Amino acid sequence: xxxxxxxxxxxxxxxxxxxxxxxxxxxxxxxxxxxxxxxxxxxxxxxxxxxxxxxxxxxxxxxxxxxxxxxxxxxxxxx
Numbered sequence: 548x549x550x551x552x553x554x555x556x557x558x559x560x561x562x563x564x565x566x567x568x569x570x571x572x573x574x575x576x577x578x579x580x581x582x583x584x585x586x587x588x589x590x591x592x593x594x595x596x597x598x599x600x601x602x603x604x605x606x607x608x609x610x611x612x613x614x615x616x617x618x619x620x621x622x623x624x625x626x
Contacts, residue, residue: 549587553611557582559604561597577601 558580565578568586572578575597578588591597 551579551581551587553608555581555583556604556608559601559608561601577604579604 556579560578560580562574562576563572565572565576565580565586565588567580568578568588570578570586570588572588573590575591575594576588577591577597577600578586580586589600591600
């Protein structure tokens with residue numbers, strides 16, 4: 548088991564899109580490209596499962612980025 552913050556995920560790649568890694572990939576894979584340069588690949592039984600997983604992770608990642616962006620813009624500093 549590994550816990551991963553969404554801020555650690557640089558990109559979500561679908562199928563064979565993760566050309567920068569040596570892991571054998573096929574159309575049923577989803578690969579998380581991490582800021583640390585590591586990659587974590589998941590393999591699914593069908594395209595529907597792959598697409599649902601990729602969509603959820605992409606939405607979580609986008610939401611985490613929006614929260615970080617909002618926090619940077621609205622943080623109040625005290626003097």
